Amino acid sequence: MVLLEARNVGYKYPRSDDQSISQVSLALNSNSLNVIIGPSGIGKSTLLNLIAGYAMPQAGELLMNGARITQASWQRGIVFQDMALYPWLNVSQNITFGPRMRKLPATQIEQRLTSLLTQTGLLDFKNKYVYELSGGLRQRVALAREFINQPAILMLDESFSALDNHIRKEMHQILLDLWTSSGNCVIVITHDIDEALFLGQKIIVMNGDPGTIKQTVVNPYFKSNFDDMTSNMAYFDFRRALLALIE
Ligand code: ADP
Ligand code: MG
Numbered sequence: 112m113v114l115l116e117a118r119n120v121g122y123k124y125p126r127s128d129d130q131s132i133s134q135v136s137l138a139l140n141s142n143s144l145n146v147i148i149g150p151s152g153i154g155k156s157t158l159l160n161l162i163a164g165y166a167m168p169q170a171g172e173l174l175m176n177g178a179r180i181t182q183a184s185w186q187r188g189i190v191f192q193d194m195a196l197y198p199w200l201n202v203s204q205n206i207t208f209g210p211r212m213r214k215l216p217a218t219q220i221e222q223r224l225t226s227l228l229t230q231t232g233l234l235d236f237k238n239k240y241v242y243e244l245s246g247g248l249r250q251r252v253a254l255a256r257e258f259i260n261q262p263a264i265l266m267l268d269e270s271f272s273a274l275d276n277h278i279r280k281e282m283h284q285i286l287l288d289l290w291t292s293s294g295n296c297v298i299v300i301t302h303d304i305d306e307a308l309f310l311g312q313k314i315i316v317m318n319g320d321p322g323t324i325k326q327t328v329v330n331p332y333f334k335s336n337f338d339d340m341t342s343n344m345a346y347f348d349f350r351r352a353l354l355a356l357i358e
Contacts, residue, residue: 146311154322
C-alpha cells in the first residue's frame, strides 16, 4: 500500500537563485526499506526535509496516506548524522523523550523502552549519560529515540557515515532488526554504494541539475554483504551499473 507519494516536487531555497530539486516523483509503501543515493549536494537532505514537513515544496505535492503534508509531525522522524541527544538526560530518558512529551501511558513507554534497549544492545547503558557513550552507542540511542515513537516514516540522513566500518555494519544489522519488527517505512540516505546494496529493498538514485530521481531499482541483493559477494559476478555488474548512475 502506498504510504508516501511525491508528485513532481520542486524546491528552491528562499535566498538561492537555483532550484535545489525538481520534478521529484516517487511512491513508497508502508513496511518498506528504501535507500536514496546520490552525490553530495544533489538535494537528498532537501527532499527529506520536505517529507518531514519542515519546509513546503513550491511545485508539485507531497502526500502521506493521500493527504498533503503541511507540517512537521512525530509520524515522520529523522535521524541525523550529528544527532542532538540531550546531555542532561540519561540513555533511557533520551529514548523516551518523545512519547513522554506526547503523554503516552507510562506502562506503554516502559514496554517500548525495554524492547528497544534489548534490540539495540543498550540494556547495560540505560542509566548512562550521553557524554559517557562512544559515537556508535550514541547512534544506537538516536535510532531507538526515533523508533520508540513508532512513526509511519522514519528517515536516516547519512546517519552512519561518520562511523568506523565495523561499527557501521553493526548499525546496519540493528537497523534491519528494528525495521523488521516495526514494519514502518524507512528511508535511508547515503552516498555509500555498499550501504545502499545491503539496506535497500528499493534503491532510488538521485542525480542531475537540479536534483531529481534518475532511477528506482528493486535490489535483488537486499541484505547481501559486499564481503560475502566476492565471487558473484552478477552482483558486481549490478553494483557497477548503479555506480555509473550516481557518478
Ligand atoms: P545533499 O543532501 O544531497 O548533499 P542538499 O539537499 O543538502 O544536498 O542540498 C541541495 C542543494 O541545495 C545544494 O545545491 C545546496 O547548496 C543547496 N542548499 C542546501 N541547503 C541550503 C540552504 N539552507 N540555503 C540555500 N541553499 C541550500
Ligand atoms: Mg545531505
